[in-house]
Amino acid sequence: MSARLALYDLTRPELIAQVEAWGLSPVHGARLWSSLYYEGRGSFEEMTDLPVRLRTRLMEEATIAPLPVAREQHSSDGFTRKYLLALADGRQIETVLMRYHGRTTACISSQVGCAMGCVFCATGQMGFTRHLSAAEIVGQVMHVDRTLRATATAPTAPALAEPRHDSPHHRHERLRNLVLMGMGEPLHNYDAVLRAVDILRDSNGLALGAKRITLSTVGVVPGIIRLADEGRPIHLAVSLHGATQAERAALVPAARAWPLDALMDACRYYVRKLERRIFVEWTLIDGKNDGPDQAHAVGALLRGLDVQVNLIPLNPTAGYAGVPGRSENAKRFQEILAEYALPSTVRQRRGIDIAAGCGQLAVAESV
Numbered sequence: 001m002s003a004r005l006a007l008y009d010l011t012r013p014e015l016i017a018q019v020e021a022w023g024l025s026p027v028h029g030a031r032l033w034s035s036l037y038y039e040g041r042g043s044f045e046e047m048t049d050l051p052v053r054l055r056t057r058l059m060e061e062a063t064i065a066p067l068p069v070a071r072e073q074h075s076s077d078g079f080t081r082k083y084l085l086a087l088a089d090g091r092q093i094e095t096v097l098m099r100y101h102g103r104t105t106a107c108i109s110s111q112v113g114c115a116m117g118c119v120f121c122a123t124g125q126m127g128f129t130r131h132l133s134a135a136e137i138v139g140q141v142m143h144v145d146r147t148l149r150a151t152a153t154a155p156t157a158p159a160l161a162e163p164r165h166d167s168p169h170h171r172h173e174r175l176r177n178l179v180l181m182g183m184g185e186p187l188h189n190y191d192a193v194l195r196a197v198d199i200l201r202d203s204n205g206l207a208l209g210a211k212r213i214t215l216s217t218v219g220v221v222p223g224i225i226r227l228a229d230e231g232r233p234i235h236l237a238v239s240l241h242g243a244t245q246a247e248r249a250a251l252v253p254a255a256r257a258w259p260l261d262a263l264m265d266a267c268r269y270y271v272r273k274l275e276r277r278i279f280v281e282w283t284l285i286d287g288k289n290d291g292p293d294q295a296h297a298v299g300a301l302l303r304g305l306d307v308q309v310n311l312i313p314l315n316p317t318a319g320y321a322g323v324p325g326r327s328e329n330a331k332r333f334q335e336i337l338a339e340y341a342l343p344s345t346v347r348q349r350r351g352i353d354i355a356a357g358c359g360q361l362a363v364a365e366s367v
């Protein structure tokens with residue numbers, strides 16, 4: 001494969017510097033950035049407002065590297081779409097677009113497969129293949145963005161749509177929220193993931209708000225500490241699933257590398273240093289971790305820490321026999337957490353019919 005420059009890998013200053021290195025004005029570099037992210041153009045042919053010299057150079061040496069859609073599925077309730085996207089090396093990843101409660105959210109992947117091996121997760125059951133590049137992470141978001149732009153004129157655009165009014169190019173439903181909860185452990189691919197976040201946050205481009213970006217980790221302690229030390233303004237979600245080391249390690253093998261005590265220390269450090277709440281994710285598995293004893297254990301573990309607990313009834317996967325926690329148990333779990341002054345929510349299950357729910361993303365090995 002030719003070593004073309006992947007434009008989605010570059011931050012705005014890097015892109016402008018590259019255009020200058022080609023002997024063109026930085027103004028054209030800024031224009032190129034705007035074409036990519038503000039206008040959302042997916043090919044150089046569409047960038048007719050750029051000088052011919054720059055477009056020729058781009059066609060010879062660079063690539064936008066869009067991710068072709070190998071399959072697209074829509075949930076029966078119409079709220080969720082799942083895309084199987086093809087990477088240049090023949091691997092594939094899944095990306096999800098969710099539109100409900102007035103929110104438009106992209107759930108994107110950070111790796112092909114995952115090394116963390118959570119027993120109930122379809123991605124974990126795949127094993128780890130490779131990290132995604134920043135360009136491949138940005139490319140997923142831009143795919144979703146282009147999808148939303150394309151629905152601007154569609155008569156079936158849902159009433160939930162939130163049009164932009166600042167430009168004729170942006171009279172479309174706008175991507176508001178980004179969750180790094182797709183395939184892979186984002187903090188295992190820290191540099192590429194945070195580079196992608198920087199690119200997507202750039203105020204002259206897609207301008208995703210930091211407070212609308214949530215990174216979900218299974219508890220990679222060094223990554224949590226690094227996020228805190230770097231003062232990253234995005235939200236952090238930590239998947240707990242078990243309130244003792246033994247119970248957690250049985251569901252999350254990565255807990256053997258980063259034990260519960262160390263994880264809680266890292267969470268306390270993060271909350272104290274950034275003065276920011278953490279979301280704690282808890283997959284409710286019937287008869288396993290959804291009882292009053294576990295709820296009290298979670299309460300005792302988290303008491304006094306600024307967290308919100310998100311309870312997520314297990315979504316089915318082929319490789320795990322557990323079943324979702326029952327709604328009455330979830331309600332009781334919440335009541336017990338409230339006794340410890342811990343706010344909580346129970347996540348609605350959506351997109352299950354197309355295996356687009358939490359822990360359900362996976363692809364068959366394609367290479």
Ligand code: SF4
Pocket residue numbers: 114115116117118121122123124125182183184185217218359
């Ligand atoms: S839940 Fe997340 S960290 Fe665990 S195996 Fe699945 S993708 Fe990896």
